[in-house]
Structures are given as structure tokens and as C-alpha cells.
Amino acid sequence: MRRRDFEGSGGLELMQELVQRTWSPRSRLHIGDVAWERAVNLGRSGDTWRTAVWDEGDQVVAWGWAEPDHLSLVVDPEWAEVAGDVLGWFQEREPDGVVSVLEAETHLIEALEKAGYHSDDEAPFFTHHRISLSDLRTPVVPEGFTLRHVRADEVKERAAVHRAAWSDWGPSKVTDEDLAAVMSTWPYEPELDWVVEAPSGKFVASALIWHDKIHGVGLVEPVGCDPSYRRQGLAQAVNLAALHAVRDAGATEAMVCPRGDNAYPQARALYQSIGFRPGARSRLYVRG
Ligand SMILES: CC(C)(COP(=O)(O)OP(=O)(O)OC[C@H]1O[C@@H](n2cnc3c(N)ncnc32)[C@H](O)[C@@H]1OP(=O)(O)O)[C@@H](O)C(=O)NCCC(=O)NCCS
Structure with missing residues (x-):
């Protein structure tokens, strides 16, 4: 077993290799989650990231990504014992750090409990939602x-609609460069990145899908609508249009992971209005 350590953006391809090789509906992360989270945040926080990757022979079997005090980890269930090494690596740097997993990742939960962590049941969480692409409604937008x-x-225009949608809590910090990084990160495809154009030509809603072609599963991340154009069905329409596109590209299923707690219900209301159905939820593990 070999461990390799990376700073900043280093290690992304190895992380995605493991995510894709071991993906199942019980996985917290899809290749698109890793692509989006790393690309859109790299410019603002990448210098604090530490990543460690464990290989056995020519196969990646585990990784941990510390950002720096929040750990995401993926461990091949066939190599479940390596989860203890990932947690040990993280604890050495961040004794009070927290860890996110999906409740279905029982091999990770076992290792967390063994290492002295417990679930924080008051923390915000995310609920995985899935939809079959066999029977999608037709998207409709106003005249x-x-x-x-x-x-x-169209990086600038695409970045502008993202910033507009994510401005409810103050101005979004996402720059044109951040969106350029997203649009150059595998497996981004412009054909799966949909927008609604207003009569003025301005982009006012958007939905991006990441396609895992091996599993035939699209991940919707993110969706947004400019506050001046909300509750006209635009997010629903742009989401449906992107789902049609990924189905035409060969996917059979899609997923999305909105907040599941009641402090932020609008996103899951949107996805459930499209036909997504809820499944497993994430959990935040803490020590002490
Ligand atoms: C969530 C968001 C994308 C919705 O955009 P929108 O264009 O207003 O949504 P739509 O008009 O297509 O809404 C479709 C359905 O979703 C649900 N919905 C949307 N916004 C809602 C809200 N604020 N409260 C409750 N339900 C909501 C409703 O069922 C709605 O149907 P209805 O209007 O007939 O009741 C938008 O509020 C937004 O950009 N928020 C910030 C970014 C975000 O949270 N993105 C989602 C997570 S990635």
C-alpha cells in the first residue's frame, strides 16, 4: 500500500478514478460532485486543501480530502480497512475536524465510530434524490x-447567471475564472449545461449535469434562477431540458443532492416537483 500526498488541486484525476470505479447508489459522491466542488472552489480556498491517495498496485483504493477541517473520503468497500488510515491521516492534522458520509456508506460509518466519531444529528444534511429518465415531462418556458x-x-454569461442565482445570502464570490475552471474540468460538457435566455438575451436560469458514462447516471449540480425571474417555472424547465440532453447522450438515471433539513426546503421542493424521489441522507460526524 502506498500513500501519495497532494496540495491544492493535485490528485483530482485519481479521486475521480476511484469514485467512478466504485460508484453505486450507496455512494455519497459522483464524479461530478468532485469535479464541481474542486473546480468552483479552487481559486478561493485551494491553497488550504490537502489530499491523500492510497494505492495498491496500480489501483487507487482510498482517498481523503481535507478542506482543511472538513474531510470527504472515498474508500473501496473491498478495502474497508483503509478507512481507518484515512481517518488517522486526517486526525493528525485536524483533531477537531468533521467528516461527511452518506448513511448508506456503512463501511465508513463503522470506521468513524471506531475512531471515536459520532453523528451530529442537529447539523444540516443533504438527501440524495433519484429520477429515472424513461418518462420525462417536456420542458416549457414562457413566451x-x-x-x-x-x-x-460563454464563460462570462454563464458565470453571471450563477452569481445572480447564488446571491440570496450576499454577493456570490464565484468569479468568471472559477466558472472557466469548471468548464475545463472533466467530465464537463457544454451540451449538458443548460440555460434559459430571457427575451433580452440575458441568461436567467441554469442547470448543469455531469454524466458518468460508465454507470449511465447524470448528476445535477448546480441549478439556479436569477431572483428577479423566480416562480415562473424556469428552474424546472431548464432542469428538465438538461435531463433530456443527458438521456439523449445515453444516461438512464439522474441524481441530485439538495439539503434535506427544513432550514432550506426550496431546492428539494423544486426537484420533487420534477419527479426526483428522495433516498439516503448524508451525515456529519464529529468527535468529542
Ligand atoms: C431553488 C431555485 C433554483 C428555484 O428556482 P425557480 O425558477 O423559482 O423555480 P420554479 O419556478 O421552476 O419552481 C418549480 C417548483 O419548485 C418548487 N419551488 C421553487 N421555489 C420554491 C420555494 N422558494 N419554496 C417552495 N417551493 C419552491 C415549487 O414546487 C415550484 O412550483 P410552483 O411554483 O408551481 O409551486 C431558486 O430559488 C434558486 O436559484 N435558489 C438559489 C440556488 C439554489 O438553491 N439552487 C438549488 C440547489 S443546487
Whole structure:
């Protein structure tokens, strides 16, 4: 067993390799989660990230990503014992750090409990939602609005609609460069990144899907609508259009992971209005 350590963005391809090789509906992370989280946040917080990757022979069997005091980890269930090594590596740097897992990842929960962590039942959490793509409704937008996917050269416009949608808690810090990083990270495809264009030509809603072609599963991350255009069905329509696109590209199923706690119900209300159905939830593990 070999451990490799990375700083900043280093290790992403190895992380995605393991996520894709071991993915099942019981996994917390899809290749798109890792792509989105690393790419969109790299410019603002990448210098604090530490990643460790464990290989056996030519196969990645585990990794941990400390950001720096929050750990995400993926461990091949066939190599469940390595979860203890990942937690040990994290605890050495961040004795009071916290760890996110999906409640279905029982091999990780076992290792967490053994290492002295317990679930914080008061913490916000995310609920995985899934939809079969076999019977999707047709997206509809109001007269004068247009549904289409973005082009690779529309970084500024794409970044602007993201910032507008994510401005409810103060101005979004996401820059054009952050969106450029997203749009150049595998497996991003402009054909799966959909927007609603207002009659003025401005992008006012967006939905991005990441396609895992091995498993035929699309991950919706993120969706947003400019506050001036909400409750007109635009997020629903742009989401449906992106789902049609990923189905046409060969996917059979899609998933999305909105907040499951009652402090932020609007996102799951949106996805459930489209036909997504809830499944397993995430849990935050803490020590002490
Ligand atoms: C969540 C969000 C994308 C909804 O955009 P929207 O264009 O207003 O949504 P739609 O008009 O398509 O809503 C479709 C359905 O979703 C549900 N919904 C949407 N917003 C809701 C809200 N604030 N409260 C409760 N239900 C809501 C409703 O069922 C709605 O149907 P209805 O209007 O007939 O009741 C938007 O509020 C937003 O951008 N929020 C910030 C970013 C975010 O949270 N994104 C989602 C997580 S990635």
C-alpha cells in the first residue's frame, strides 16, 4: 500500500478514478460532485486543501480530502480497512475536524465510530434524490424565453447567471475564472449545461449535469434562477431540458443532492416537483 500526498488541486484525476470505479447508489459522491466542488472552489480556498491517495498496485483504493477541517473520503468497500488510515491521516492534522458520509456508506460509518466519531444529528444534511429518465415531462418556458445549452466561449454569461442565482445570502464570490475552471474540468460538457435566455438575451436560469458514462447516471449540480425571474417555472424547465440532453447522450438515471433539513426546503421542493424521489441522507460526524 502506498500513500501519495497532494496540495491544492493535485490528485483530482485519481479521486475521480476511484469514485467512478466504485460508484453505486450507496455512494455519497459522483464524479461530478468532485469535479464541481474542486473546480468552483479552487481559486478561493485551494491553497488550504490537502489530499491523500492510497494505492495498491496500480489501483487507487482510498482517498481523503481535507478542506482543511472538513474531510470527504472515498474508500473501496473491498478495502474497508483503509478507512481507518484515512481517518488517522486526517486526525493528525485536524483533531477537531468533521467528516461527511452518506448513511448508506456503512463501511465508513463503522470506521468513524471506531475512531471515536459520532453523528451530529442537529447539523444540516443533504438527501440524495433519484429520477429515472424513461418518462420525462417536456420542458416549457414562457413566451419569448429560450432554452438552450451554453457554448464553450460563454464563460462570462454563464458565470453571471450563477452569481445572480447564488446571491440570496450576499454577493456570490464565484468569479468568471472559477466558472472557466469548471468548464475545463472533466467530465464537463457544454451540451449538458443548460440555460434559459430571457427575451433580452440575458441568461436567467441554469442547470448543469455531469454524466458518468460508465454507470449511465447524470448528476445535477448546480441549478439556479436569477431572483428577479423566480416562480415562473424556469428552474424546472431548464432542469428538465438538461435531463433530456443527458438521456439523449445515453444516461438512464439522474441524481441530485439538495439539503434535506427544513432550514432550506426550496431546492428539494423544486426537484420533487420534477419527479426526483428522495433516498439516503448524508451525515456529519464529529468527535468529542
Ligand atoms: C431553488 C431555485 C433554483 C428555484 O428556482 P425557480 O425558477 O423559482 O423555480 P420554479 O419556478 O421552476 O419552481 C418549480 C417548483 O419548485 C418548487 N419551488 C421553487 N421555489 C420554491 C420555494 N422558494 N419554496 C417552495 N417551493 C419552491 C415549487 O414546487 C415550484 O412550483 P410552483 O411554483 O408551481 O409551486 C431558486 O430559488 C434558486 O436559484 N435558489 C438559489 C440556488 C439554489 O438553491 N439552487 C438549488 C440547489 S443546487
